[in-house]
Amino acid sequence: MTDDDRRKRGLAKMSEVYGWEVSDGPGEHFAVTVDHLFADIWSRPGLSIRDRRLLLLGALTAQGLFDVAEIQIGAALHNEELDEEQLKEIALFLCHYIGWPAGTKLDSVVGSVLAKRKKK
Structure with a gap:
């Protein structure tokens, strides 16, 4: 998966979790939040x-x-x-x-x- 694909997946999951459209943002903190927390952790199977x-x-x-x-x-x-x-x-x-x-x-x-x- 490319970094761009991971970011898109993270933004989509973040939007799904919060119920509003989340746009890309600046900074490393935002990047880790989207790319790791939402693209990887919130997207894992096993828990809804x-x-x-x-x-x-x-x-x-x-x-x-x-x-x-x-x-x-x-x-x-x-x-x-x-x-x-x-x-x-x-x-x-x-x-x-x-x-x-x-x-x-x-x-x-x-x-x-x-x-x-x-x-x-």
Whole structure:
């Protein structure tokens, strides 16, 4: 596979994961994100995008990265991988494994994303 093919595959997967058209960008950080994370890791067989998103939501919540979790929640709703009830259940479930404050914060982020979507 050429570098150009890998970039195209990565951009296509990134667009699929986030639910919007992602264009090529400058810099090595962007290149590694697209060429490795999305062309190689998100494209591997064995787990669906939904599976990967569930794992990512748990990891982000455990690390307190709620700004990134907000992006993932919006993408999951847009791509119809998870619905409101499932997202709230994820937050409650995570309360028991990573702590009540983090799970509660995720529930709040879910509520915020849902409210923004309802305004549209």
